Amino acid sequence: MSVGLKVSVCLYPSLTLSARDFSPPSSSYLYLDRKILRPCSGKRWCKSNGKRRTEPILAIVDSSRVPELDSSSEPVQVFDGSTRLYISYTCPFAQRAWIARNYKGLQNKIELVPIDLKNRPAWYKEKVYSANKVPALEHNNRVLGESLDLIKYIDSNFEGPSLTPDGLEKQVVADELLSYTDSFSKAVRSTLNGTDSNAADAAFDYIEQALTKFNEGPFFLGQFSLVDVAYAPFIERFQLILSHVMNVDIKSGRPNLALWIQEMNKIEAYTETRQDPQELVERYKRRVQAEARL
Numbered sequence: 001m002s003v004g005l006k007v008s009v010c011l012y013p014s015l016t017l018s019a020r021d022f023s024p025p026s027s028s029y030l031y032l033d034r035k036i037l038r039p040c041s042g043k044r045w046c047k048s049n050g051k052r053r054t055e056p057i058l059a060i061v062d063s064s065r066v067p068e069l070d071s072s073s074e075p076v077q078v079f080d081g082s083t084r085l086y087i088s089y090t091c092p093f094a095q096r097a098w099i100a101r102n103y104k105g106l107q108n109k110i111e112l113v114p115i116d117l118k119n120r121p122a123w124y125k126e127k128v129y130s131a132n133k134v135p136a137l138e139h140n141n142r143v144l145g146e147s148l149d150l151i152k153y154i155d156s157n158f159e160g161p162s163l164t165p166d167g168l169e170k171q172v173v174a175d176e177l178l179s180y181t182d183s184f185s186k187a188v189r190s191t192l193n194g195t196d197s198n199a200a201d202a203a204f205d206y207i208e209q210a211l212t213k214f215n216e217g218p219f220f221l222g223q224f225s226l227v228d229v230a231y232a233p234f235i236e237r238f239q240l241i242l243s244h245v246m247n248v249d250i251k252s253g254r255p256n257l258a259l260w261i262q263e264m265n266k267i268e269a270y271t272e273t274r275q276d277p278q279e280l281v282e283r284y285k286r287r288v289q290a291e292a293r294l
């Protein structure tokens with residue numbers, strides 16, 4: 001890294017960095033202060049100044065983000081007594097388990113092991129999780145999967161603030177909302193892929209209505225719970241994609257949803273897991289283009 005290199009950092013104003021700002025540069029990541037800067041390929045639209053830049057542009061990745069393991073990575077020592085949560089930074093299902101782990105303050109008890117799903121290590125399927133998916137939790141000599149099961153498992157088998165509601169009424173509503181998560185995603189996707197133009201609207205109206213049930217707080221069950229954890233990664237993605245691709249604001253006419261999004265964005269356990277919005281939208285557009293070519 002040359003001294004005084006000028007770079008633009010997406011979402012941040014232009015910065016001038018000197019060699020001593022980086023400690024130590026690695027092949028794929030640069031470190032500035034406590035932030036990891038990841039080089040982005042090509043020129044990018046940087047909203048901070050509204051101009052297309054020609055300098056190298058770096059995206060800031062949260063400092064707590066350890067690099068993903070890929071096919072060239074040594075296998076982890078499975079069943080050595082450690083508790084590990086295998087995730088992908090881009091997977092909304094994995095994000096659920098990651099939020100639950102953070103919210104309960106288990107950062108030192110449950111090690112995060114990010115996997116590069118596009119270049120997955122062969123040992124992941126062979127030694128860790130035969131379903132070859134994320135998330136997976138290695139705990140007490142077992143590997144468990146399925147995000148909704150995992151958030152419940154993490155909540156009931158580890159210390160930290162509870163994510164499970166008290167009282168039968170809230171538990172019944174929680175079960176209903178958790179069982180709606182797949183239908184919710186399917187409905188929004190059917191609008192995005194053009195098969196049902198009204199389905200997303202109806203799905204978000206259902207969410208808006210669900211948010212009126214308990215008024216002691218802005219979350220689904222009043223207080224923050226595993227229902228918020230289950231929906232947050234999907235609402236995060238759908239909000240961005242619907243806004244960028246269809247120019248739809250899911251908050252419009254839905255004050256409870258608007259407040260929920262605002263309050264979710266104050267919860268560090270969640271915000272730490274959020275994806276770079278620009279990357280998220282670009283990945284979605286690339287996927288749609290690839291599907292259109294098939």
Ligand SMILES: N[C@@H](CCC(=O)N[C@@H](CS)C(=O)NCC(=O)O)C(=O)O
Binds near residue numbers: 134
């Ligand atoms: N039902 C599962 C879905 C998990 C899932 O589909 N994860 C994706 C990444 S977002 C995956 O690992 N895909 C790899 C593959 O299918 O090969 C859950 O809730 O955990």
